[in-house]
Amino acid sequence: MAEERGSEKLRSYEQINAKIRIGGAVVMTAEEFVEYAKTHGATVAAREVDVVTTGTFGAMCSSGAFLNFGHSDPPIKMLHCWLNDVPAYRGLAAVDAYVGATAMSEKKGFEYGGGHLIEDLVSHRQIELRADAYGTDCYPRKHIETTFTIDDLNQAILLNPRNAYQHYNAATNGTDRVLYTYMGSLLPRYGNVTYSGSGELSPLYKDKHFETIGLGTRIFLGGGIGYVVGEGTQHFPQQQFGTIMVCGNLKQMSPKYLRGATFHRYGTTLYVGLGIPIPIINERVAESAALSDDQITTSILDYGVPARSRPSIAKVSYKELKRGRVTINDQEVRTSPLSSFKYSKEIAQTLKRWIEEKRFLLARPVELIPDYREFQPLELRES
Amino acid sequence: MSRPILADTIMKTGVPINILEAQMTPESGQMIVDVPVENRKLGEVVSAFETEGVTVQEIVSTITIDFDRCISCGACVSPCPVSAITQRADWNVEYDEKKCIRCKVCVEACPVRAITFS
Numbered sequence: 001m002a003e004e005r006g007s008e009k010l011r012s013y014e015q016i017n018a019k020i021r022i023g024g025a026v027v028m029t030a031e032e033f034v035e036y037a038k039t040h041g042a043t044v045a046a047r048e049v050d051v052v053t054t055g056t057f058g059a060m061c062s063s064g065a066f067l068n069f070g071h072s073d074p075p076i077k078m079l080h081c082w083l084n085d086v087p088a089y090r091g092l093a094a095v096d097a098y099v100g101a102t103a104m105s106e107k108k109g110f111e112y113g114g115g116h117l118i119e120d121l122v123s124h125r126q127i128e129l130r131a132d133a134y135g136t137d138c139y140p141r142k143h144i145e146t147t148f149t150i151d152d153l154n155q156a157i158l159l160n161p162r163n164a165y166q167h168y169n170a171a172t173n174g175t176d177r178v179l180y181t182y183m184g185s186l187l188p189r190y191g192n193v194t195y196s197g198s199g200e201l202s203p204l205y206k207d208k209h210f211e212t213i214g215l216g217t218r219i220f221l222g223g224g225i226g227y228v229v230g231e232g233t234q235h236f237p238q239q240q241f242g243t244i245m246v247c248g249n250l251k252q253m254s255p256k257y258l259r260g261a262t263f264h265r266y267g268t269t270l271y272v273g274l275g276i277p278i279p280i281i282n283e284r285v286a287e288s289a290a291l292s293d294d295q296i297t298t299s300i301l302d303y304g305v306p307a308r309s310r311p312s313i314a315k316v317s318y319k320e321l322k323r324g325r326v327t328i329n330d331q332e333v334r335t336s337p338l339s340s341f342k343y344s345k346e347i348a349q350t351l352k353r354w355i356e357e358k359r360f361l362l363a364r365p366v367e368l369i370p371d372y373r374e375f376q377p378l379e380l381r382e383s
Numbered sequence: 384m385s386r387p388i389l390a391d392t393i394m395k396t397g398v399p400i401n402i403l404e405a406q407m408t409p410e411s412g413q414m415i416v417d418v419p420v421e422n423r424k425l426g427e428v429v430s431a432f433e434t435e436g437v438t439v440q441e442i443v444s445t446i447t448i449d450f451d452r453c454i455s456c457g458a459c460v461s462p463c464p465v466s467a468i469t470q471r472a473d474w475n476v477e478y479d480e481k482k483c484i485r486c487k488v489c490v491e492a493c494p495v496r497a498i499t500f501s
Contacts, residue, residue, distance in 0.1 A: 184492055
């Protein structure tokens with residue numbers, strides 16, 4: 001790149017925010033911008049539009065929340081802790097815990113997990129807390145059982161280590177039996193295709209080279225405001241599998257955009273609503289934001305092969321996937337998404353409205369997300 | 384239980400009856416079948432079963448989608464083997480009861496448990 005990554009050649013964050021403050025910023029959703037760039041050309045679109053809003057609402061397993069319960073009298077240093085029978089991680093200070101979306105209830109199993117617990121928390125429902133301890137001179141209590149709601153907590157912070165994959169593989173099944181996977185139910189003999197990611201609405205695909213996204217980027221998260229912390233786990237931008245780590249105050253989020261979910265015979269997870277405003281700071285960002293569903297491709301993998309590297313059956317665009325049918329081995333196969341496009345559109349529109357109503361300003365990241373990262377497998381070594 | 388009642392009924396009426404679910408014990412049995420005909424022909428199948436001493440009950444129950452819970456994701460759509468569930472252009476989910484064969488694949492596929500079978 002001749003120009004430095006993140007160059008603000010067309011407009012700066014300060015200029016954009018100044019326009020937002022007087023209600024003069026030109027904001028479009030990613031879908032609107034794609035259409036606008038098609039009609040008027042990317043150069044004109046880049047010159048005229050200040051911000052493009054994006055959105056996605058999909059199952060994101062690497063999600064969870066830090067909670068602080070406050071101290072009981074006498075106090076306890078929890079060794080194990082359960083919330084509605086879902087075990088929370090307790091390798092932290094006395095009354096801090098982390099509940100992950102895929103942790104499952106010890107009584108209800110697949111039917112209730114950390115994702116459902118987070119939905120119950122943001123719904124202000126009562127939660128059962130149970131914990132045990134070995135007791136210390138400073139924390140003498142050995143057992144606690146009580147109830148609380150999110151309003152009783154000192155902090156409830158959503159911190160998701162990996163969200164919003166730029167795009168994701170589509171899934172099918174070449175075996176003779178139904179497979180139940182994190183990509184949903186897959187019928188035998190290539191009976192259907194499921195896919196994830198929101199295509200031309202995808203937050204990280206709309207800034208493909210990560211020129212505007214990094215530590216400190218303010219975003220729509222779970223119905224409230226959140227921030228990008230940095231690259232997510234398994235970030236692999238060279239193949240458009242970039243990811244982000246995000247955080248935000250759970251207390252101001254909504255159960256509409258944080259939904260507990262179960263994939264049959266796979267486990268529990270959390271549907272997360274996430275939207276990023278992309279400031280059109282230079283022409284490369286505009287070109288990326290103008291990418292349409294037919295320009296965003298993915299591979300259909302055979303999940304019937306129980307190996308790390310699954311064979312690719314076909315390469316398709318999101319336009320083909322969204323049409324509802326693709327061709328595999330000369331046969332028409334039905335496709336359907338796992339991410340909700342209805343909610344993804346709503347998120348992009350909501351973010352647009354917040355900016356237009358001057359309720360949301362853009363933040364220049366302190367450090368951009370890397371645009372190159374090796375993605376290493378785990379090699380097994382003999383000890 | 385010693386006679387092949389279902390096979391006899393298919394032969395007698397010429398209707399390709401499809402078994403969706405069957406539970407058999409040495410004393411009795413219960414089956415859910417799809418009878419792909421209507422009106423007089425359906426009456427013929429029902430009376431053929433009844434002549435053999437089978438109690439016939441039409442299953443009116445079906446799947447129910449709770450649209451307050453549904454997030455319109457589409458996880459139930461492509462797994463439906465008969466395209467009884469589809470998504471409209473606005474991605475809202477639609478259900479066509481006439482096509483449904485009550486296989487319950489959608490009930491399992493729904494990640495937010497918005498589909499129930501009753």
